[in-house]
Amino acid sequence: MSATSRVLLVTNDYPPTVGGIQSYLERFVAEIVARRGSDSIVVFASTQDTKAAQLFDAARDHTIHRWPRKIMLPTLATAREMKRIIRExxxxxxxxxxxxxxxxxxxxxxxxxxxxxxSTTHxxxxxxxxxPVARRIxxxxxxxxxxxxxxxxxxxxRFASAFGAHPDYVALPSGVDTEFFRPATAEEKKSTRSEFGYGDEPLVVVASRLVAxxxxxxxxxxWSTVQARFPEARLAVIGEGPYRKKLEQLADPLGDAVTFLGRLPRISMRDLVAAADIMAMPARTRGGGLDVEGLGIVYLEAQACGVPVIAGTSGGAPETVTPETGIVVDGTRTQAVAEAVVELLGDGERRQAMGLSGREHVGGVFxxxxxxxxxESVLFEGRG
Known part of the structure; x- marks a missing residue:
C-alpha cells in the first residue's frame, strides 16, 4: 500500500467510554498517529454519552465520526454510513x-x-x-x-476452527506502558511500603478484580503454609469485586497478615506492585471453560516493574511468563500455590534475576x- 494509505477503525468500544477494549484501541490508534500522522486513520464509533464524546473528539487530531446511538449493529443503515465514510x-x-x-x-x-x-478479537x-449459531457468524x-x-x-x-482457515492470524495482545510501569528504587520501595503500613517483611501482592x-x-x-517458613510474610490484596466478602472470611483467621486495600489509583497500584517481592495471581479456569483468563495484563505490568510473578494455568496466562521471569502453577492446587510463594521468597538472588529478565521480556515483546x-505492518503493509 502507498504511504498515503488510510485506515478506518469501526468500533463500539472507543473513549470517552471507559473499558479494557476502549483503552486497547485508543492506545493503538495513538501509536498509528505517532507513526503515520493524524490523517492516516479515521474512527467510526458509537456514542454512549453525546456531550462527553464531543469533548473527547474535539481534543483529538484524528477524525472521529460518531454513530448517534449507543450500539452499532451490522445493519443496512450502519453499512450505508460506513460506506459513505470510506468513500469520503x-x-x-x-x-x-x-x-x-x-x-x-x-x-x-x-x-x-x-x-x-x-478484524480484532479480544x-x-x-x-x-x-x-452453533454464533459459530456460523x-x-x-x-x-x-x-x-x-x-x-x-x-x-x-479455541476459536480458530470457528473462524476457519481463510484469514491470516496475527498475535496482537494488549501492550504495556514500560515508561509508566518501571522498577522502583530502593528508596521508592521503602516509601511506598511505609505509606501502606508495611516494613521490610516479605510482601506478596495480588492485583486484580475480586472474582473467583x-x-x-x-x-x-x-498462607499458613507460607507463614510456617516466613512468619512475618504479608499478603496485600488490591482490587474490588463480588468475591470480597468470601475472601475476607477466609482471611479472618490470619489477622493482619492479609490486608484488603480495595481499588487503588493506577499510580498507587503500580507503586505497591513495584515495592513487592512477588506479584501472584494463580488464576484458574472455571465455568466449564467459559470463565477463563484471556491473557492477564497484570502479569506483564508486574514484570515491567521488575517483579517476579506467579501465574496460574488458566487460558493465556502462561503465555505472559517465561521460566526466567516467574513461575506458572496449577491454580486449583492450594499447596502448589503456597510452595511457589515459599520457593521465591526463599531465594532473593533468583527473584532479582527474574525481575531483570521480566523487564527485558516485556520491553521486547509486549x-x-x-x-x-x-x-502498522498489518494495517498499512498488508502483512499477515
Missing amino acids: HQIDTVWFGAAAPLALLAQAARKAGAMRIV GHEVGWSML LRRIGNTTDTLTYVSEYTRR RKGQDQLIRG SWQALGDRL
Whole structure:
C-alpha cells in the first residue's frame, strides 16, 4: 500500500467510554498517529454519552465520526454510513475493533472501495465459538477477513476452527506502558511500603478484580503454609469485586497478615506492585471453560516493574511468563500455590534475576512500541 494509505477503525468500544477494549484501541490508534500522522486513520464509533464524546473528539487530531446511538449493529443503515465514510476519506483498509459482530460489514466495506479487512478479537469470541449459531457468524467473518488478530495463543486455539482457515492470524495482545510501569528504587520501595503500613517483611501482592477465577482465595488458603517458613510474610490484596466478602472470611483467621486495600489509583497500584517481592495471581479456569483468563495484563505490568510473578494455568496466562521471569502453577492446587510463594521468597538472588529478565521480556515483546510496529505492518503493509 502507498504511504498515503488510510485506515478506518469501526468500533463500539472507543473513549470517552471507559473499558479494557476502549483503552486497547485508543492506545493503538495513538501509536498509528505517532507513526503515520493524524490523517492516516479515521474512527467510526458509537456514542454512549453525546456531550462527553464531543469533548473527547474535539481534543483529538484524528477524525472521529460518531454513530448517534449507543450500539452499532451490522445493519443496512450502519453499512450505508460506513460506506459513505470510506468513500469520503478514500479508505484503503477497514479495521473492525471487535470482530463479532461488526465485521459482518466486511463485504459492504469492500463494495465501497476498501481493499483490505482486518478484524480484532479480544477473547469473548471463545464463548461464541461454543454455540452453533454464533459459530456460523464467526465463519462468515473469517471468510471475509484478510487478517484476524488475537490476544493469546489460547484464544486462537479455541476459536480458530470457528473462524476457519481463510484469514491470516496475527498475535496482537494488549501492550504495556514500560515508561509508566518501571522498577522502583530502593528508596521508592521503602516509601511506598511505609505509606501502606508495611516494613521490610516479605510482601506478596495480588492485583486484580475480586472474582473467583483470579485465585486470591488460593493464596489466602495457602498462607499458613507460607507463614510456617516466613512468619512475618504479608499478603496485600488490591482490587474490588463480588468475591470480597468470601475472601475476607477466609482471611479472618490470619489477622493482619492479609490486608484488603480495595481499588487503588493506577499510580498507587503500580507503586505497591513495584515495592513487592512477588506479584501472584494463580488464576484458574472455571465455568466449564467459559470463565477463563484471556491473557492477564497484570502479569506483564508486574514484570515491567521488575517483579517476579506467579501465574496460574488458566487460558493465556502462561503465555505472559517465561521460566526466567516467574513461575506458572496449577491454580486449583492450594499447596502448589503456597510452595511457589515459599520457593521465591526463599531465594532473593533468583527473584532479582527474574525481575531483570521480566523487564527485558516485556520491553521486547509486549511494549506498545513493539506491538505498534506489528499493527502498522498489518494495517498499512498488508502483512499477515
